[in-house]
Amino acid sequence: xxxxxxxxxxxxxxxxxxxxxxxxxxxxxxxxxxxxxxxxxxxxxxxxxxxxxxxxxxxxxxxxxxxxxxxxxxxxxxxxxxxxxxxxxxxxxxxxxxxxxxxxxxxxxxxxxxxxxxxxxxxxxxxxxxxxxxxxxxxxxxxxxxxxxxxxxxxxxxxxxxxxxxxxxxxxxxxxxxxxxxxxxxxxxxxxxxxxxxxxxxxxxxxxxxxxxxxxxxxxxxxxxxxxxxxxxxxxxxxxxxxxxxxxxxxxxxxxxxxxxxxxxxxxxxxxxxxxxxxxxxxxxxxxxxxxxxxxxxxxxxxxxxxxxxxxxxxxxxxxxxxxxxxxxxxxxxxxxxxxxxxxxxxxxxxxxxxxxxxxxxx
Amino acid sequence: xxxxxxxxxxxxxxxxxxxxxxxxxxxxxxxxxxxxxxxxxxxxxxxxxxxxxxxxxxxxxxxxxxxxxxxxxxxxxxxxxxxxxxxxxxxxxxxxxxxxxxxxxxxxxxxxxxxxxxxxxxxxxxxxxxxxxxxxxxxxxxxxxxxxxxxxxxxxxxxxxxxxxxxxxxxxxxxxxxxxxxxxxxxxxxxxxxxxxxxxxxxxxxxxxxxxxxxxxxxxxxxxxxxxxxxxxxxxxxxxxxxxxxxxxxxxxxxxxxxxxxxxxxxxxxxxxxxxxxxxxxxxxxxxxxxxxxxxxxxxxxxxxxxxxxxxxxxxxxxxxxxxxxxxxxxxxxxxxxxxxx
Numbered sequence: 001x002x003x004x005x006x007x008x009x010x011x012x013x014x015x016x017x018x019x020x021x022x023x024x025x026x027x028x029x030x031x032x033x034x035x036x037x038x039x040x041x042x043x044x045x046x047x048x049x050x051x052x053x054x055x056x057x058x059x060x061x062x063x064x065x066x067x068x069x070x071x072x073x074x075x076x077x078x079x080x081x082x083x084x085x086x087x088x089x090x091x092x093x094x095x096x097x098x099x100x101x102x103x104x105x106x107x108x109x110x111x112x113x114x115x116x117x118x119x120x121x122x123x124x125x126x127x128x129x130x131x132x133x134x135x136x137x138x139x140x141x142x143x144x145x146x147x148x149x150x151x152x153x154x155x156x157x158x159x160x161x162x163x164x165x166x167x168x169x170x171x172x173x174x175x176x177x178x179x180x181x182x183x184x185x186x187x188x189x190x191x192x193x194x195x196x197x198x199x200x201x202x203x204x205x206x207x208x209x210x211x212x213x214x215x216x217x218x219x220x221x222x223x224x225x226x227x228x229x230x231x232x233x234x235x236x237x238x239x240x241x242x243x244x245x246x247x248x249x250x251x252x253x254x255x256x257x258x259x260x261x262x263x264x265x266x267x268x269x270x271x272x273x274x275x276x277x278x279x280x281x282x283x284x285x286x287x288x289x290x291x292x293x294x295x296x297x298x299x300x301x302x303x304x305x306x307x308x309x310x311x312x313x314x315x316x317x318x319x320x321x322x323x324x325x326x327x328x329x330x331x332x333x334x335x336x337x338x339x340x341x342x343x344x345x346x347x348x349x350x351x352x353x354x355x356x357x358x359x360x361x362x363x
Numbered sequence: 364x365x366x367x368x369x370x371x372x373x374x375x376x377x378x379x380x381x382x383x384x385x386x387x388x389x390x391x392x393x394x395x396x397x398x399x400x401x402x403x404x405x406x407x408x409x410x411x412x413x414x415x416x417x418x419x420x421x422x423x424x425x426x427x428x429x430x431x432x433x434x435x436x437x438x439x440x441x442x443x444x445x446x447x448x449x450x451x452x453x454x455x456x457x458x459x460x461x462x463x464x465x466x467x468x469x470x471x472x473x474x475x476x477x478x479x480x481x482x483x484x485x486x487x488x489x490x491x492x493x494x495x496x497x498x499x500x501x502x503x504x505x506x507x508x509x510x511x512x513x514x515x516x517x518x519x520x521x522x523x524x525x526x527x528x529x530x531x532x533x534x535x536x537x538x539x540x541x542x543x544x545x546x547x548x549x550x551x552x553x554x555x556x557x558x559x560x561x562x563x564x565x566x567x568x569x570x571x572x573x574x575x576x577x578x579x580x581x582x583x584x585x586x587x588x589x590x591x592x593x594x595x596x597x598x599x600x601x602x603x604x605x606x607x608x609x610x611x612x613x614x615x616x617x618x619x620x621x622x623x624x625x626x627x628x629x630x631x632x633x634x635x636x637x638x639x640x641x642x643x644x645x646x647x648x649x650x651x652x653x654x655x656x657x658x659x660x661x662x663x664x665x666x667x668x669x670x671x672x673x674x675x676x677x678x679x680x681x682x683x684x685x686x687x688x689x690x691x692x693x694x695x696x697x698x699x700x701x702x703x704x705x
Binding site: 056057170171172173201202203204205206208209227228229230231233234235253254256257267268269271272273274275277278279280281282283284286289 | 608624
């Protein structure tokens with residue numbers, strides 16, 4: 001089906017990527033000091049592509065998406081760097097100016113479908129609200145559009161469901177309503193922040209398939225944020241792994257899995273229980289906890305937990321360096337799968353400790 | 364699909380816990396309707412075994428776990444734990460079983476009292492039951508905290524000072540401190556990150572070995588359940604679908620619903636594209652008016668006339684593999700759920 005698309009608010013720059021984030025920083029002022037939640041992130045995303053952002057709780061992945069959209073409160077937030085969307089710089093725009101983008105050009109789906117819908121508003125109204133705001137259509141047409149949207153997210157009896165409140169729907173149905181709300185004005189960019197974490201596996205597969213179908217239909221770019229590498233493996237074109245507010249490895253999906261260079265990515269991958277493994281297999285774990293973002297360690301932020309850490313890792317912060325495959329970047333002095341990395345790991349295994357543990361960093 | 368029967372039960376003498384024909388219903392306001400949360404479920408667990416219970420939200424897996432604890436007592440059925448019929452117990456007699464039968468919950472932070480110190484939380488069971496003198500209790504608390512990887516020196520802190528993974532460790536310490544034989548773990552790792560999840564799963568295995576525990580492990584993640592279990596029970600809408608050893612269940616699921624659950628697991632391998640045709644469509648029916656016969660038939664591509672009229676009974680399809688389905692899958696057979704229905 002076709003759905004009208006909001007008029008672009010600025011001239012699109014031909015050839016430019018849809019989203020171009022350069023050296024974005026987002027710091028929060030807290031009584032305990034300045035929290036460096038996002039610390040110099042650069043990324044680009046083309047139209048119609050999916051970027052997966054993966055990391056543990058507290059790695060800054062959610063703050064990154066909110067910061068790109070300009071959804072963070074002004075008070076106590078310090079943002080730096082540049083966010084260009086469709087050739088337009090967003091960093092300097094006020095929330096009032098951003099309203100032309102939110103919902104219309106870029107939309108967001110949140111983790112918890114119950115709290116992201118208004119519990120006292122019928123779902124029909126929640127869908128037509130943004131349609132009526134951004135598109136110049138009358139009420140009947142907006143309602144018709146809402147029915148089409150609900151049908152396209154495969155909600156049975158859409159006409160009847162328009163008059164339901166969120167609590168009358170199951171979790172999977174609510175998340176589909178959230179997708180319908182996000183799709184209402186045909187955005188060019190969709191942020192999905194852990195969209196399936198609160199859902200069952202079968203419903204998760206349904207919702208992810210639905211997002212992929214909507215993406216194909218609308219040539220929409222998606223930023224899929226998750227802590228589960230399994231979710232992004234089959235669905236993202238490119239994956240960025242975040243740790244302590246930074247991208248520590250970024251690569252096209254197949255490269256990330258086959259030519260993993262950053263020990264953190266490797267550790268995340270090996271901590272997932274796999275179906276092929278027999279029962280009671282011992283799982284690989286990452287010792288310790290993510291660093292304090294008020295006073296992050298000098299050198300590599302992952303060094304205190306890293307099995308390959310060497311004295312150099314504690315002193316010098318590794319920059320993002322390109323890998324052998326195009327589009328592959330990582331931060332590591334002793335990358336996995338290289339002679340230096342294997343040597344570092346062998347040395348640490350022989351010594352029974354890493355440079356991080358000797359420094360008393362790891363728990 | 365969603366059937367009943369006791370064919371999968373083993374000798375009553377060997378089992379630590381034996382549940383037969385468990386039924387749990389909840390009334391819906393004053394409408395006279397009831398939610399059929401658990402309908403005729405039977406299970407048994409041998410000493411030292413881990414039974415995994417999997418299924419989607421609303422399949423009755425948590426209710427089954429709670430009904431074993433008599434929270435609330437089931438409407439009918441028997442729960443025999445360590446030779447004692449729990450459904451016949453009331454008040455003080457039931458309370459006396461608590462130190463031997465413990466539970467761990469999903470949300471580690473909300474399941475710990477925020478106003479009390481970790482030491483008090485873990486010690487409370489010992490204090491209530493008057494186990495040992497004061498010094499012995501302190502020593503025991505230190506020992507279990509050490510065992511779960513919490514430094515006893517930090518036991519004076521309160522739960523909010525710990526991370527989610529550490530709080531789950533504290534919950535485990537609280538559960539094992541009274542030396543129970545059986546612990547019911549209700550989605551203990553669902554709220555945790557993958558890296559922390561791996562730590563907690565390893566810890567549960569360690570605790571099992573150290574304290575000789577028997578576990579009921581309830582989860583919706585099949586990969587997690589496979590990792591910890593000796594036997595897996597798949598539930599759907601208050602009924603048992605399939606019971607088998609994990610390796611057999613995952614290699615050759617006999618129940619169409621088990622196959623659908625397995626197909627829905629995201630594979631951390633970019634070479635494997637998600638296969639839309641093998642994903643289950645539709646929604647779980649209302650437990651207030653469950654379908655007749657097999658409860659899974661409304662979403663099952665294999666359903667025939669018989670599935671609507673006759674409820675399948677659990678029967679053996681292979682050694683140690685039991686399925687409640689009229690038309691089970693043969694090993695190696697896949698099932699196509701077709702284009703997603705609305």
